[in-house]
Amino acid sequence: MATLSIEQVSKAFGDTQVLKDISLSMEDGEFLVLLGSSGCGKSTLLNMIAGLEHVTSGLIRIDGEVVNDIHPKNRDTAMVFQSYALYPNMTVEKNIGFGLEMRGVGKAERKAAVREVAEMLQIEHLLDRKPSQLSGGQRQRVAMGRALVRRPRIFLFDEPLSNLDAKLRVEMRTEIKKLHQSLKATMVYVTHDQIEAMTLADRIAILKDGRIQQVGTPAQIYNQPANMYVAGFVGAPAMNFLSVEVAEQAGDLGVVLPVKCVGETVKHFIPLPNPERLQGRIGQPVVIGIRPEMILHASWAAATQPIISCDVELLEPTGADTLCVIELAGQAAKARVSPMLAPQPGEMIELAVDTSRICLFDPDTRDLIA
Amino acid sequence: MSHRPAGNKRPSVLDRLSTVLPQLVVAPSFLLILFFVYGFIIWTGYISFTNSRMLPSYELEGFRQYLRLFAMDRWDVAFNNLLIFGGFYISLSIVIGCLLAVLLDQRIRVEGTLRTIYLYPMAVSFIVTGTAWKWMLNPSLGIESYIRGLGWESFRFDWIVDKDMAIYVVVIAAVWQASGFVMALFLSALRSVDQEIIKAAYLDGASTTRIYLGILLPSLRPVFLSAFVILAHLAIKSFDLVVALTGGGPGYASTLPANFMYEMTFRRNQIGLGAASAVMMLLTVAAIMVPYLYSELRGKRHG
Numbered sequence: 001m002a003t004l005s006i007e008q009v010s011k012a013f014g015d016t017q018v019l020k021d022i023s024l025s026m027e028d029g030e031f032l033v034l035l036g037s038s039g040c041g042k043s044t045l046l047n048m049i050a051g052l053e054h055v056t057s058g059l060i061r062i063d064g065e066v067v068n069d070i071h072p073k074n075r076d077t078a079m080v081f082q083s084y085a086l087y088p089n090m091t092v093e094k095n096i097g098f099g100l101e102m103r104g105v106g107k108a109e110r111k112a113a114v115r116e117v118a119e120m121l122q123i124e125h126l127l128d129r130k131p132s133q134l135s136g137g138q139r140q141r142v143a144m145g146r147a148l149v150r151r152p153r154i155f156l157f158d159e160p161l162s163n164l165d166a167k168l169r170v171e172m173r174t175e176i177k178k179l180h181q182s183l184k185a186t187m188v189y190v191t192h193d194q195i196e197a198m199t200l201a202d203r204i205a206i207l208k209d210g211r212i213q214q215v216g217t218p219a220q221i222y223n224q225p226a227n228m229y230v231a232g233f234v235g236a237p238a239m240n241f242l243s244v245e246v247a248e249q250a251g252d253l254g255v256v257l258p259v260k261c262v263g264e265t266v267k268h269f270i271p272l273p274n275p276e277r278l279q280g281r282i283g284q285p286v287v288i289g290i291r292p293e294m295i296l297h298a299s300w301a302a303a304t305q306p307i308i309s310c311d312v313e314l315l316e317p318t319g320a321d322t323l324c325v326i327e328l329a330g331q332a333a334k335a336r337v338s339p340m341l342a343p344q345p346g347e348m349i350e351l352a353v354d355t356s357r358i359c360l361f362d363p364d365t366r367d368l369i370a
Numbered sequence: 371m372s373h374r375p376a377g378n379k380r381p382s383v384l385d386r387l388s389t390v391l392p393q394l395v396v397a398p399s400f401l402l403i404l405f406f407v408y409g410f411i412i413w414t415g416y417i418s419f420t421n422s423r424m425l426p427s428y429e430l431e432g433f434r435q436y437l438r439l440f441a442m443d444r445w446d447v448a449f450n451n452l453l454i455f456g457g458f459y460i461s462l463s464i465v466i467g468c469l470l471a472v473l474l475d476q477r478i479r480v481e482g483t484l485r486t487i488y489l490y491p492m493a494v495s496f497i498v499t500g501t502a503w504k505w506m507l508n509p510s511l512g513i514e515s516y517i518r519g520l521g522w523e524s525f526r527f528d529w530i531v532d533k534d535m536a537i538y539v540v541v542i543a544a545v546w547q548a549s550g551f552v553m554a555l556f557l558s559a560l561r562s563v564d565q566e567i568i569k570a571a572y573l574d575g576a577s578t579t580r581i582y583l584g585i586l587l588p589s590l591r592p593v594f595l596s597a598f599v600i601l602a603h604l605a606i607k608s609f610d611l612v613v614a615l616t617g618g619g620p621g622y623a624s625t626l627p628a629n630f631m632y633e634m635t636f637r638r639n640q641i642g643l644g645a646a647s648a649v650m651m652l653l654t655v656a657a658i659m660v661p662y663l664y665s666e667l668r669g670k671r672h673g
Contacts, residue, residue, distance in 0.1 A: 050569075050573055052572065072572055072573050073572070073575035073576075077573065081566040081569070081570060082566070083564050083566045084566075085564060085566035085567045085569065085570040086570075087567060087570075087585050087589075088589045089585065089588035089591075090585075098574050098576070099573075099574035099575060102574050102575035102576050102580070146570070146574070150574075
């Protein structure tokens with residue numbers, strides 16, 4: 001149980017700047033996910049919190065105390081690794097108890113603690129086995145047990161589910177969430193999987209090229225992405241980005257959206273809410289971000305939502321929804337409709353645009369226009 | 371094959387050749403090995419039960435050569451030397467090699483250079499090693515005279531002419547030669563260990579010493595076994611190092627079984643006795659290799 005604050009932390013390996021001016025703070029019991037594609041520096045940041053990497057500049061505080069120069073073992077953090085990193089020569093029981101043994105905990109007490117954790121993770125029957133005799137999911141549980149048993153101040157997870165198959169990954173995800181809820185421990189979780197991030201996090205920090213792009217709750221990240229990178233990274237299928245022009249029509253501010261219909265391009269005027277953000281941009285290009293679920297079948301639309309008719313080029317059924325590939329502003333875009341209402345490829349469909357949640361981005365800076 | 375003319379179903383000569391080519395290529399060496407290695411093992415075994423002296427004779431006389439062999443002090447010395455030499459050579463090479471590997475594993479700057487330097491003795495033949503060490507250990511030429519020259523008049527390091535210590539001189543030279551090789555074995559194994567395991571142990575609060583002794587080295591068990599087997603068979607067949615270094619002397623104090631075998635077979639016209647000693651060496655190797663191969667093959671079968 002602890003708070004963590006990272007203040008203007010940078011990290012360089014030789015001339016390569018890996019992390020630039022990172023500042024983050026976490027409350028006690030918070031679940032923070034560091035999200036980013038590979039090479040963005042998220043694992044380096046995690047290693048720095050654990051003390052496995054030196055901090056080039058800036059401060060890391062745990063419970064207010066600067067830990068930059070404190071040996072990893074005295075920081076009282078525990079980490080779960082992607083490869084599980086179990087000690088191959090030790091039984092599961094020894095693996096879990098090793099950290100306690102190193103901290104001078106007596107044998108009887110150790111045994112009791114290991115047993116308790118093993119029960120919590122349902123691995124009591126595996127205690128006498130060696131890691132090589134375990135399945136991937138079981139190894140993952142042992143790795144978690146090794147972290148749990150020490151009751152550390154901060155839990156660190158380094159892509160712990162990446163080596164599991166899809167089904168097991170979802171199960172373990174739920175379990176980690178449960179664990180967090182019952183332990184109320186401070187946890188930092190690194191992943192490149194945006195669904196993991198959305199489902200687990202209290203807050204998500206998105207990194208790109210060693211810089212934080214946005215920190216916020218999953219809802220904030222999803223609904224008000226700070227820039228096009230965040231908007232495109234989070235959400236599956238990805239947000240549609242359309243380059244359009246700002247225009248004014250009958251006193252409303254909005255954008256002109258060219259839509260391909262029966263082979264012809266028809267220009268629709270789409271009025272947008274919060275027109276003040278478009279002030280002074282009339283006639284200028286802008287990028288609008290529309291998530292597939294914001295383009296819905298016309299029969300489900302509210303009365304105020306503008307309707308567009310367009311050709312369906314391709315269908316991608318996913319079971320629950322069918323994605324229709326249509327052409328907006330000269331680019332392929334995806335709309336999400338119910339399979340029951342889905343047309344055949346080549347047919348025309350009437351779609352409504354949910355303008356209330358459309359995001360606007362500046363085409364030059366790629367930042368959100370709020 | 372649709373593009374082939376119909377009716378031509380017999381495989382062409384080339385096709386047939388390509389299927390038997392692997393067998394054809396392997397066959398000569400297989401036959402040569404069968405004859406020159408296994409054939410002569412059997413022949414030597416047979417000779418050891420005969421009364422052969424200067425020339426092989428095929429007159430069986432039972433275990434007489436073996437009884438003669440076990441009664442000889444010279445064989446006793448040679449075999450004891452093998453135990454001393456083998457024991458120290460294997461254990462010291464593994465300990466030193468392992469230690470060097472651990473030290474080199476600390477991500478030091480000139481690692482590549484140091485690795486080459488340590489590995490180089492392996493590229494030198496035993497004759498060269500033996501000769502160089504003979505000069506260095508010669509009391510009137512080498513280390514002893516050098517240190518005395520520095521002013522320490524009472525310094526003594528004359529193991530090479532001491533009949534109780536001469537075999538240890540062989541150990542020193544052999545360890546010098548082999549530990550770099552063992553180091554390379556261990557270093558590559560250490561490097562293949564998952565780095566996250568080391569990080570995990572570090573976070574668990576284990577010291578570097580503890581990480582190596584408690585986690586990394588125990589997980590290198592197969593490498594220890596390989597090193598042991600390689601060094602063990604090198605030790606048993608050691609011959610040229612003794613020839614170059616001590617010549618088996620003083621007297622026969624530093625002979626090894628291989629030297630004994632050579633001496634009897636080719637110098638003293640005791641082919642039967644030499645064959646008996648060769649068979650004893652083969653059995654010693656087998657005593658080590660058979661359990662190793664057995665455990666290896668069994669391990670493979672169980673996946």
